[in-house]
Amino acid sequence: MRPLRLAARGPFRPGVFRSPLRGPWLTAVLGITLLGGLSLVLVTGLLSYAAYNPGLAGNDKTPDADLLGAYLFPWPARPHWLYRLNQGTHVTLGLVLVPVLLAKLWSVLPKLFELPPVRSVAQALERLSLLLLVGGGIFEFVTGVLNIQYWYVFPGSFYRLHLYGAWVFTAALAAHVVLKLPRAVEALRSRSFREVLHTDTAGTAPEPPDPDHLVSPDPAPATISRRGALGLVAASSLAVLLVTVGQSLGGAWRRTALLAPRGQDPGVSELGVQVNKTASAAGVRPEQTLAATWALTLAGGAGPVRLTLAQLAALPQRTSFLPIACVEGWSTEDLAWTGVPLRDLAALAGVPDPASVHVQSLQEGGFGSTRLRRNQVLHPDSLLALRLQDVELPLDHGYPARVIVPANPGVHNTKWVTSLTFEA
């Protein structure tokens, strides 16, 4: 043991972590809060994968998911706000949990510098698992936070990294919960939350020594109470909520999202409606959309049917009130879309009851080619829209024609549509 004691310098020195707040109770409060929040973030994340209908050819961004996609199911088209709620919850709650995560990591930081670093095979394995837990967890938060801010510096496709990273993190988290939950419950019972809320800094004493050595062996006097520290975490989370949630509530709330990527209204040329991806960013040139050159092809039946914009506009029109909801968590309120129901176009193509439709766009690559399922095609509110908020579609919103389907991820509401192939 003597050589190890010689090596104990810097953060490895016993007694270097002196906060009297660290202890099993505080770690348990933060851990259980995080567990509850992360469970919802995980479920909404897995649902978001299902919302892309990866079972349809060409839709799956992670086709090698195999058993990790075993739970997938046909994504419903009602209620129409389902994806909006799911994704708003996933992203907003994820952001709000960051202060809790940071506090949780702070509360267990001394464990990182424990000496000797490895006491047994069990402990070595557990530390490896903790590397996956901490590394995987932060990896998930970082990729999510970077993706919603369009800073694509991560090594590969966001869909791959965020989905598979989530499973690595979940695997490590599940083990951590199994191994630590009994101790966390016991620690929670060790003092009353009410009492903590009534104890000021002067009255804040360290927790009794614990077998995990979370409690400092040489605690300093408190400079903040436990309620103060928890209040600091709560205030940080509340601040994150206040500067982001508006981008998912839409309408007048949007401007309250001061730091969220979609906290501003776009200009009048976009009708003040959020644009997922502009025509220029999607590589769509205005001359490709001119009424003289553009035509819609309906295929899948006996022979292709070609319709000009004027012919489309002459078909019976319907108005649906549907949001745009993006995987990035932002969304719009219900907007008035006017166009031809997809099921009418399926009938016109000669495939009145299709299993799916293959939608193709002027946009090349990305989401320029997607598939929608039967329930989405046949939903009466699903349209090939020609108008938005009672005016002709702006180019950035998909002129001359775009898909809009209830509860559909934004990128599957394909813009600048050129053909619909209904598949039996």
Next chain:
Amino acid sequence: MRRLVRSYGASPAHLLTLLASFALAGYAGVRLLAGAPWQVAAWLVGAAVAHDLVLAPLYALADAPLTAVARRRRGNALHAVPWVNHVRFPAVVSGVLLLLFAPSIFRWSEGYERTTALSSAPYLGRWLLLTAVLFAVSAAAYAIRLRRARRRRG
């Protein structure tokens, strides 16, 4: 059995839990690493290192002078109302917002404006203003507490 527990260092349930976890992590990990194995592995480990050995020491270092002042002033009647947490609160909240929204605040994304048709200009100013408001509110709260304390003392 007892020998196994002693040489392993924990119960068999502990071992089985971790092995099950590693198997699932491995199943997903193979797919996670498929594209750019070394880079992704570096991001995974780097995420833990960046937090534990960069971010945490940095904020501990930033907090050290506050803690030192707070401990020196304890029990000093002139400072009946401790002010340290009136610095910590706005600093931590502002710091968390900076940490989360740094790419927007410092305009690191090249595609943001072209993709969204929105301006990337306002975020730095907004964060600075939010920071100003946080410190101002905290200062006001401190002033109120100070006045109350003085009145109580008569």
